[in-house]
Amino acid sequence: MKPITLALSSLALATSLALAGCSEPAPVKKANSDQVTASLVSGAEQRLDIYYPMDLSADLSHLTDRQRHMVELLIEASEIMDDLFWQQAYAGDKDQLLSQLDDSKVKRFTEINYGPWDRLNNDQPFLTGYADKPAGANFYPADMTKAEFEAADFAGKIDLYTLIRRDAAGKLYALPYHEAYRDQLTQAAELLREAAEFAQDPQFKQYLEMRADAFLSNEYQASDFAWMDMTENMVDVVIGPIESYEDQLYGYRAAFESYVLIKDLAWSERLAIYAQHLPELQRNLPVPAAYKAEVPGAGAQLNAYDVVYYAGHSNAGSKTIAINLPNDEQVQLEKGTRRLQLKNAMRAKFDAILVPIAEQLIVPEQRQHITFDAFFANTMFHEVAHGLGIKNLVNASGTVREALKEHASALEEGKADILGLYMVTQLLEAGVITEGALEDYYTTFLAGIFRSVRFGASSAHGKANMIRFNYFEQAGAFSRNADGLYSVNMDAMRSAMNSLSEKILTLQGDGDYAGVGELFDTMGNVGPQLQADLDRLAAAAIPVDITFNQGNHVLGLN
Structure with a gap:
């Protein structure tokens, strides 16, 4: 190719x-009037360039x-x-909304967000006349x-x-x-x-x-x-x-x-070897047997792709760079899932966002451990991890998704992140993964938290990263020096990885809605120190995510 x-x-x-x-x-709820104005709320102009166009x-x-x-x-x-x-x-009426926006940057920001609410700023309205989403x-x-x-x-x-x-x-x-x-x-x-x-x-x-x-x-x-x-x-x-x-x-x-x-045939061949290890990874999850008793189908596939078009939910706000589907629990148990790595979009985020973040927030002596191979593997095994763990409640009837309601998606993303790192650790030490050292994956993982936590509390991925950052901080998985630079503490990160994996899997298997709510309330927020560090990234003009010029005309098909 x-x-x-x-x-x-x-x-x-x-x-x-x-x-x-x-x-x-249904009627769009207005803040103070029946007539929507097209002006930006105060401070919103600073958000218009948070997406890197490609x-x-x-x-x-x-x-x-x-x-x-x-x-x-x-x-x-x-x-x-x-x-x-x-x-x-x-x-509301999308065409009417867009027709009121004369500024091309404001109109484009509205299109990216599919409405007047900033998806990477906790769904806060960026146009006057709108209440919360x-x-x-x-x-x-x-x-x-x-x-x-x-x-x-x-x-x-x-x-x-x-x-x-x-x-x-x-x-x-x-x-x-x-x-x-x-x-x-x-x-x-x-x-x-x-x-x-x-x-x-x-x-x-x-x-x-x-x-x-x-x-x-x-x-x-x-x-x-x-x-x-x-x-x-x-x-x-x-x-x-x-x-x-x-x-x-x-x-x-x-x-x-x-x-x-x-x-991408070449990259897909590289990934094929990992699929055969998935049953063993499920058996070795750091949780009691009841919480890993389900065995996903053995037909799971790992493949790499170039994405040439995003639409709808996948195109709103932060862009997906890897997929694990289908979500249907019965299909997962009988057939497994397919894990699709969107390599070209992943590479763009690594180059334009993750590397600049590391230069701002990671200690110089560990920046050499920020690698695309590690970023690719961490992202890939995040998707693999969606297919592991538990889909149905351990001591009751029903699914985890039904029991945890609005908390289900964010906790599932947290599970996938932490179990993905657990799998990388296991496969690297078993010699199945041969690229790089464990410190590459852990350091890149830490930098990745800073990238994803910027998605905000309205994003399931953002909530998951906030919980993990605060949990890791309390466990001493990383240190922050006087210059505001972070370094990974390898042994403490491994311990925190194992304990958080067990905690999340147990909450899911128990369908503990109240327990998940407490976890989000206590650890799902950005503290003052972290916010100050994220503000440094904004001051350095590091984009939060990417956006696309796409379509048949871009591909030369029309």
Whole structure:
């Protein structure tokens, strides 16, 4: 495969998303007036440049003409997912909102955030006229209380693929996605079926056809199974309602998103050896046997990809650089999961963000241990760790996700981070991982906490990193010198890694909602010292995340 072309631009992006307005919107809650103004809140102008703009491109010359046209069609279907996510994230009229914004940087910042709330600043409004973002986004009626929802009894109440709305009498009911978004999902299904006609891999063809059917039936599990059966396809797409992070009220509703992907064969071959060690890693988790009794399917795959398009939830705020799917617990237990490493986007974050952070916050003598191999492995095994541990409660019926409600996603991210480092430790010492020394992975992991904690408390990843930073600090896993520079204490970090792994896995297996809430309350906040250090990163103009100029025109497909 030829080298990737990944152009990093210093110019703000001007390309706007081709999105439509919201159907059946709930009222947007205003702060003080009925008329939304287009001005920035005080201080918000300092946030407009926190995203590093880059052209998202890759070498497609090895693809056939049929495959290249298939990529075009998949990107068109992904644009529909982007539109649907706008409707889920923002209850107002998107076009009306954007039309009021004359400043191109303000408009672009609004597009990146899919609304007037700053996703990497705890969802605080950056435009005047808006109150705080509803925890339930536009999945629930704006005036619905938790008490009302929990007292109600109706079909589809906790279904991932429904909206909650009120009937003519004001009672709550569930509206399936395939009814709420019928026209757009029909169009997306047609595009997937057309793309299937150009698929050279029969399993990928079948997946596209089954995913198209799922858009119109609201039944996604069968297509998840089909996605797990694919092994040889060069082009891939992750598309549909998938993650539930946007629902911060309960974590019950899945948001629309998409990734269009091109497999990197050389890097995928490097990763294949790790998959055979996953059952042993599950057995060796530092937790009592009951909390690791589930055995994920042995068909788990580790592969590297170049991502050529992000849409919807995956494109909102901080950008995903690795994927572990599907989320369906039954599919995970029977088939395992697929772990997809998005190498080109990962490299961009490493170069533009992680290395500059290390130069500001890590002691000089340990900066040599900040390596891309370590960053790649830590990120990859974070995704591997999502498939390990426990999915169903140990001493009760039901799933961990249902029991922990709105806390489930953030705790799951915390589990994945800490167990990922545990796995790296085990595999490196067993000689399975041969690149670098353990100090590379631990030091890069510490620098990675500073990167992710900047995502803010509204992000599941940000919350997870705050907890880990505070836990590690109390355990002496790192030190901070008089110059404000951090260094890893290897033995103490290993001990903290093991104890935090056990704590999180136990909370999950017990479904301890109150215990998780206490953990977030006591350790899920940024203290004054850490905030001062994060302010140093902002003063040094180090971006918080990346944003994309992307699409068929960037890839040279139109």
